[in-house]
Amino acid sequence: MSTVQEPPGGLASDHVDPIRPPLTQRPGLFSQHLGTAIIGAVLGYALGHWMGNAIASHYPYIANSGQNAIADALGLILGVAGWLLGIGALNYPLAKLAGRQPEAEVEVEGWSKYFRYSTNHKTVGLQYVVGVLLFMFTGGLLAMAIRTELLSPTTHVFSPDTYIKIVSEHGTVMMMMATSIVVGPLGNYLVPLMIGSRRMAFPRIEAFSFWVFVAGYMVIFSALPYGGFPTGWTGYAPLQTQAGPGMVSYLFGFAVIGMGMMAAGFNIAVTIINYRAPGMTWSRVPIFVWSILATAALLTLATPTLFAAGVFGLLDRTVQTAFYVTEHGGSSYLWENLFWFFGHPEVYIMALPGFGIAGEILPVFTRKPLFAYKVGAAGMIGVSLLSFFVWQHHLFQSGINPDMRPLFMLTTELISIPTGFIYLVGMGTMYKAKIRFDIPMLFVMALYFNFLIGGVTGVFLSDVPVNVTVHGGFFVLAHFHYTIMGGLLFAFMAGLYYWLPKMTGRMMNKRLGLWHFWTMFIFFNLTFFPMFIIGLLGQPRRVFTYAKNLQGLNDFSSVSAFLLGLSFLIFFANLVWSLYIKPVKAPANPWDSLGLEWQTVTPVPAHNFDRIPVVLSDPYHYSEENAPAVADLGPASPPEEPTLSGVTA
Amino acid sequence: MKEIHHLRRMTTVWVIASVIVDLLFWFLVGPHVPPGRMTNMASSDQFDFNILFVIAIPVLIGVWIYLGYTIVVWSAKRGGPEPVGGEAARTNRTAQVAWIAITSVVVLFLAGFGTVELMVNNGSGGGEGPNPVWSPAGAAKAETAALAGTGTWSPNSGQVLPVQVIGQQWKFTYRYPTFGGFETSQLILPDNTTIAFNVTSLDVTHSFWAYQLGVKADANPLINDVAYTATTQRGEFVVRCSELCGIWHGAMYNYGHVVSPQAFMTWAQQTEAANAANTKLLPAFAWTYVPDANGAAGGYYPDGTVTPYSRAEVYGAKQPVS
Numbered sequence: 001m002s003t004v005q006e007p008p009g010g011l012a013s014d015h016v017d018p019i020r021p022p023l024t025q026r027p028g029l030f031s032q033h034l035g036t037a038i039i040g041a042v043l044g045y046a047l048g049h050w051m052g053n054a055i056a057s058h059y060p061y062i063a064n065s066g067q068n069a070i071a072d073a074l075g076l077i078l079g080v081a082g083w084l085l086g087i088g089a090l091n092y093p094l095a096k097l098a099g100r101q102p103e104a105e106v107e108v109e110g111w112s113k114y115f116r117y118s119t120n121h122k123t124v125g126l127q128y129v130v131g132v133l134l135f136m137f138t139g140g141l142l143a144m145a146i147r148t149e150l151l152s153p154t155t156h157v158f159s160p161d162t163y164i165k166i167v168s169e170h171g172t173v174m175m176m177m178a179t180s181i182v183v184g185p186l187g188n189y190l191v192p193l194m195i196g197s198r199r200m201a202f203p204r205i206e207a208f209s210f211w212v213f214v215a216g217y218m219v220i221f222s223a224l225p226y227g228g229f230p231t232g233w234t235g236y237a238p239l240q241t242q243a244g245p246g247m248v249s250y251l252f253g254f255a256v257i258g259m260g261m262m263a264a265g266f267n268i269a270v271t272i273i274n275y276r277a278p279g280m281t282w283s284r285v286p287i288f289v290w291s292i293l294a295t296a297a298l299l300t301l302a303t304p305t306l307f308a309a310g311v312f313g314l315l316d317r318t319v320q321t322a323f324y325v326t327e328h329g330g331s332s333y334l335w336e337n338l339f340w341f342f343g344h345p346e347v348y349i350m351a352l353p354g355f356g357i358a359g360e361i362l363p364v365f366t367r368k369p370l371f372a373y374k375v376g377a378a379g380m381i382g383v384s385l386l387s388f389f390v391w392q393h394h395l396f397q398s399g400i401n402p403d404m405r406p407l408f409m410l411t412t413e414l415i416s417i418p419t420g421f422i423y424l425v426g427m428g429t430m431y432k433a434k435i436r437f438d439i440p441m442l443f444v445m446a447l448y449f450n451f452l453i454g455g456v457t458g459v460f461l462s463d464v465p466v467n468v469t470v471h472g473g474f475f476v477l478a479h480f481h482y483t484i485m486g487g488l489l490f491a492f493m494a495g496l497y498y499w500l501p502k503m504t505g506r507m508m509n510k511r512l513g514l515w516h517f518w519t520m521f522i523f524f525n526l527t528f529f530p531m532f533i534i535g536l537l538g539q540p541r542r543v544f545t546y547a548k549n550l551q552g553l554n555d556f557s558s559v560s561a562f563l564l565g566l567s568f569l570i571f572f573a574n575l576v577w578s579l580y581i582k583p584v585k586a587p588a589n590p591w592d593s594l595g596l597e598w599q600t601v602t603p604v605p606a607h608n609f610d611r612i613p614v615v616l617s618d619p620y621h622y623s624e625e626n627a628p629a630v631a632d633l634g635p636a637s638p639p640e641e642p643t644l645s646g647v648t649a
Numbered sequence: 650m651k652e653i654h655h656l657r658r659m660t661t662v663w664v665i666a667s668v669i670v671d672l673l674f675w676f677l678v679g680p681h682v683p684p685g686r687m688t689n690m691a692s693s694d695q696f697d698f699n700i701l702f703v704i705a706i707p708v709l710i711g712v713w714i715y716l717g718y719t720i721v722v723w724s725a726k727r728g729g730p731e732p733v734g735g736e737a738a739r740t741n742r743t744a745q746v747a748w749i750a751i752t753s754v755v756v757l758f759l760a761g762f763g764t765v766e767l768m769v770n771n772g773s774g775g776g777e778g779p780n781p782v783w784s785p786a787g788a789a790k791a792e793t794a795a796l797a798g799t800g801t802w803s804p805n806s807g808q809v810l811p812v813q814v815i816g817q818q819w820k821f822t823y824r825y826p827t828f829g830g831f832e833t834s835q836l837i838l839p840d841n842t843t844i845a846f847n848v849t850s851l852d853v854t855h856s857f858w859a860y861q862l863g864v865k866a867d868a869n870p871l872i873n874d875v876a877y878t879a880t881t882q883r884g885e886f887v888v889r890c891s892e893l894c895g896i897w898h899g900a901m902y903n904y905g906h907v908v909s910p911q912a913f914m915t916w917a918q919q920t921e922a923a924n925a926a927n928t929k930l931l932p933a934f935a936w937t938y939v940p941d942a943n944g945a946a947g948g949y950y951p952d953g954t955v956t957p958y959s960r961a962e963v964y965g966a967k968q969p970v971s
Contacts, residue, residue, distance in 0.1 A: 160896045160897055160899060160900070161896045163899075164893070164895070164896055164898065164899075230893075230895055230896060231893065232893045234893075236853075236854050236892070236893065237854075238852065238853045238854065238870060239853040239854065239893065239894060239895055242852070242853060242895070326869075326870050326871045326872075327870070327871065327939055332854055332869055332870070333869075366723075366732065367725075367731075367732050368732045368733075368734060368738050369734055369735075369738050369739045370739070371738065371739060371740070371741075372739075372740060372741075372744075372745055373739065374740075375745055375749075396775055397775045397776045397856060397865045397866055397867055398776065398778075398867045398869070398874075399776045399777070399778035399779070399848075399866065399867055399869060399872050399874035400778060401778070402772060402775075402777040402778055402780075402781060402782050402783070403782045405767060405775075406760070406763075406764040406767065406768075409760055409763050409764065409767075410760040410764075413756045413759050413760045413763075414756060414760070416752065416756055417749070417752050417753055417756055420748070420752040421748075421749075423712065424744070424745065424748045427712070427715055428741070428744065430715075430716075430719045430723060431655075431723075432655065432723060432732060432733070433719070433723050433732045434723065434724075434725045434729060434730075434731060434732050435719065435720075435723050435724055435725055436725045437720070437724060437725075437726075445716060445720070448712070448716060449713070449716060452708075452709060452712050452713075453709070456705045456708060456709060459701065459705070459759060460698065460701050460702075460705075462763075463697060463701060463759065463763040464763055464767045464773060464775060465693060465694050465697040465763060465766045465767055465770065465773035465774075465775075466694060466697050466698045466701060466763075467775065468690070468694050468773055468774045468775045468863055468864070468865045469683060469684050469694050469698070469860075469863065469865070471865060471891070472856055472858065472865070472891030472892055473891060536682070536683045537683060538683065538684075538860045538887065538889065540858065540889050540890065540891040540898075541891070541893070542893045542898060542899070543898060543899030544899040544900075545899045545900060546899075547887075620739075621734060622732070622734050623731060623732045623733060623734035623735075623738070624734030624735045625734075625735075627734065
């Protein structure tokens with residue numbers, strides 16, 4: 001069997017119904033774009049809020065409390081629905097429901113396509129780049145506010161109320177961002193190119209995942225005008241039940257982001273499984289694609305729990321169910337279990353793509369094949385599977401299931417074996433290499449440095465006796481910033497410097513890039529390493545005040561954090577400089593990579609490949625005499641017979 | 650050109666560096682690692698931390714040396730021979746098997762070690778919920794007697810002392826069931842005594858973190874979370890809430906003291922007598938309490954004449970005075 005691919009031009013309609021002609025695309029201003037989406041969202045919100053007030057404002061518990069959670073929730077729900085209607089995400093399903101032949105989405109030329117519902121995976125990838133950077137920038141500003149407050153234990157910049165809401169918003173925004181930071185931009189853009197496909201399996205779902213992601217961003221920020229929420233990103237009940245209306249934004253925000261994560265997850269998984277080019281056998285799939293597949297499995301299987309947990313919380317607040325209300329038969333442990341049942345796989349959603357990027361970049365800059373490729377791929381799948389069996393390590397001191405603690409200690413520590421494979425792959429690839437320390441490689445080296453500290457301290461946390469001292473304190477805070485920021489975010493930066501020339505046709509400025517790397521690496525470590533000590537010395541998380549003797553360390557951490565923030569400004573300056581002010585055209589293959597994505601022309605045409613490539617080998621034959629070609633891209637040459645074994649459908 | 654034994658070089662440096670750093674850590678830093686040695690749990694937590702650290706140091710140093718060596722020796726700028734591709738560079742069965750075997754052995758050892766420490770140390774000071782699976786001798790008896798109101802404790806008797814910790818926004822209070830169930834905001838403990846902390850909450854989830862005692866247990870409404878420790882040194886310790894519990898979470902801390910058994914006895918008896926009138930107004934001692942009326946999530950405790958909370962069994966009996 002050979003892979004079925006659509007002809008160039010994307011999603012052509014199957015046939016035209018002669019009786020009911022297709023809906024026509026409206027021209028210019030009357031077409032659907034970000035503007036109509038905003039109008040849809042505003043109208044939807046107003047309608048929902050009005051309905052909620054009309055229905056429920058006379059209910060005694062609402063009249064007495066002065067809080068109409070029903071109006072707030074309906075406003076947000078219809079606001080998101082209006083947003084999706086406005087951008088055009090619902091045109092296709094609604095036309096189908098109405099029995100009409102839906103029109104094909106037509107890619108608009110020019111920059112305005114980035115503000116529309118595009119089904120081109122490359123446009124969606126770039127939309128995601130901007131989307132996650134926006135998330136990261138706002139989350140980062142909140143982090144600056146946190147570190148400003150922690151400059152002194154006695155002089156306060158914010159009230160305790162404002163401070164805890166800043167902390168909560170920062171955590172939630174960053175976690176939401178981090179789930180999509182690689183899968184969204186790089187996963188969508190690169191996976192089809194890497195596996196030799198012209199498109200994603202479900203391009204409308206792909207576009208849907210992005211626009212829902214943006215809606216989630218707005219929903220979570222709607223918490224601020226509602227007065228914020230005081231629960232941190234973990235949203236524990238009963239504090240959740242006690243909180244004000246901002247909690248609606250948190251619960252619904254996670255549900256909305258969850259929809260986008262599920263959509264992105266199964267779309268990417270289906271694409272990788274079914275849309276590989278002929279010859280792209282499982283042993284030739286790039287390691288980055290393996291990591292995205294493992295991540296997609298987690299997104300698809302773990303996120304429904306988050307979605308359900310958020311909806312239960314929303315029901316508790318609006319229609320007085322009691323899923324999490326202990327004295328009415330619910331359980332605060334239910335939230336903790338549901339949240340972490342999602343939350344721990346989530347941690348690997350945020351780690352695996354980083355490993356994939358590292359694995360993809362290493363061979364290019366070491367000029368060596370990827371060492372222990374199969375072990376690396378197996379490690380990612382192993383991490384992905386094991387991650388479903390560790391969630392209760394977040395609850396070691398909670399009072400649940402003490403007899404299960406040895407088991408969860410074991411599973412948690414076991415996960416460091418497949419994670420260790422990533423180090424085997426990296427160190428093996430570097431062995432006797434000839435390494436070019438270009439900026440992407442520097443970020444990969446930093447990932448290996450940072451994630452090691454994050455991983456080793458994770459073992460301390462998984463040990464129940466040591467967990468007694470380090471749980472719930474700054475030690476944990478330092479640990480997960482080392483894994484997520486030190487691992488994933490450094491990998492994302494490596495990926496951006498590496499692939500932006502492909503995505504934008506412009507080279508990033510090297511001098512600014514070096515400044516960015518070194519400031520980010522140094523100040524990241526100076527910000528977060530002291531937090532291990534701060535935590536060991538007894539400072540709990542999410543506090544606005546602390547012991548006087550910890551002020552020196554906290555100040556050191558704060559000043560470093562400000563400088564770390566500055567390093568991101570250098571990055572943004574580099575982006576603007578390299579893309580707009582002094583653009584330098586990127587060579588077709590600036591890093592001499594063998595990756596299939598670099599074999600296409602830049603800019604990548606709408607249909608990616610003139611002819612579906614026939615893949616002849618994995619892309620890691622560096623420094624090998626008589627190395628086989630990676631793929632046959634030529635229009636005329638027929639595929640060689642032996643390489644067709646194991647061709648997928 | 651003579652073949653350089655890269656791995657031998659790195660291994661030599663690694664072994665020497667690891668041994669030196671491990672020894673320095675164990676003897677110079679280890680004895681001062683938090684949470685100190687104020688209780689047996691604190692000591693065991695410190696011991697476990699130090700063992701983990703001694704194992705972690707070779708791992709950290711090994712990878713750092715490798716990365717450093719890579720940068721110095723295998724950089725493209727330094728020239729050197731061209732790397733070799735092909736099958737030999739892709740797999741090395743010995744390296745792969747050794748890596749997997751070593752990491753597996755280390756991980757399994759750590760899990761086994763942690764489990765033994767957890768069991769031997771009666772839960773290591775962590776909250777074990779209402780039905781602890783690992784508890785010190787005499788704890789069950791003392792707890793049963795405490796609930797029945799028949800518990801006793803005297804200095805140097807070797808009896809376990811049950812102490813109830815009640816988390817509430819935003820303070821901890823403590824009840825001493827063996828002394829008539831009086832409630833106080835002071836946490837005073839006798840030296841050389843096994844303590845059974847019974848941790849619960851009246852509103853949201855808190856976490857009772859007696860830092861120097863090596864104790865941490867979440868305080869959940871309607872849950873009795875039990876954690877054990879045995880005091881071995883006298884002095885002051887800090888109690889902090891380590892689970893986000895709302896606006897003033899950061900300010901939810903106080904200080905406790907471990908004093909001599911005789912001093913504790915004197916304090917307990919005096920406080921029991923001084924608080925007798927107040928204790929009568931409290932609900933009978935119970936492991937958990939339900940806030941009246943709207944409950945934990947409602948956030949207010951009506952019926953201001955008597956008590957902010959009542960026993961779980963009488964939930965609903967008292968309704969707010971409108």
